[in-house]
Amino acid sequence: MIHVFNYIKMKKELLLCAALAACCAVSAQEVKLDTVFYNNGEVEAVNVIKNTSDRIEFSYPGETLVNEVYKNQLVQIKYRSGRVEKCEQSFYVPSITTPEQWEQVVLTIDEDDLKGRVKIETVKVKSMHGGVMETATRKDLEKKLRKEAAKRGCGAVYVKEMKMSRTAQPSYAIGILYK
Numbered sequence: 001m002i003h004v005f006n007y008i009k010m011k012k013e014l015l016l017c018a019a020l021a022a023c024c025a026v027s028a029q030e031v032k033l034d035t036v037f038y039n040n041g042e043v044e045a046v047n048v049i050k051n052t053s054d055r056i057e058f059s060y061p062g063e064t065l066v067n068e069v070y071k072n073q074l075v076q077i078k079y080r081s082g083r084v085e086k087c088e089q090s091f092y093v094p095s096i097t098t099p100e101q102w103e104q105v106v107l108t109i110d111e112d113d114l115k116g117r118v119k120i121e122t123v124k125v126k127s128m129h130g131g132v133m134e135t136a137t138r139k140d141l142e143k144k145l146r147k148e149a150a151k152r153g154c155g156a157v158y159v160k161e162m163k164m165s166r167t168a169q170p171s172y173a174i175g176i177l178y179k
Helices: 002-028 099-104 134-151
Strands: 034-038 043-051 055-059 067-070 074-078 084-086 106-108 119-127 156-163 171-178
Touching: 034 055, 099 134, 106 134, 119 134, 134 156, 134 171
Parallel strands: 106 156
Antiparallel strands: 034 043, 034 074, 043 055, 055 067, 074 084, 119 171, 156 171
């Protein structure tokens, strides 16, 4: 009777060991991936193929298509080795949801600040200030650009051109709106 009991106990232990070994083998075959963390809160598991100073190239698991994303769209990259690369946000673009948030809209004269962002449209705004009122004119044009961007849900404006008039002609600014 004791031999039968020991045999059953040993059989259970062997089955348990076999199950554990199978689990270890399955987890050992699990493919490790890199993880990218976007500014908008999205997180994706990918295979980073190439990393430059301003962008990364990657593919999704099971795909060969190469995708590209600029680092200004990312918070960080966590590599499969465990190393974490923080993506410095030298130019932050806020998320605008209402026209009342127009003061949060950022302006830039460097289009590279907006690499990887979605270009929405080009707008032209005018100001009747002019002449010696150049500072007031500039502020008025910037305010109008921000308001136009906020109306369209855009958080950034690339100021392509700003013309100050010293005559009776209105001053104007041309801006490209980005999300």
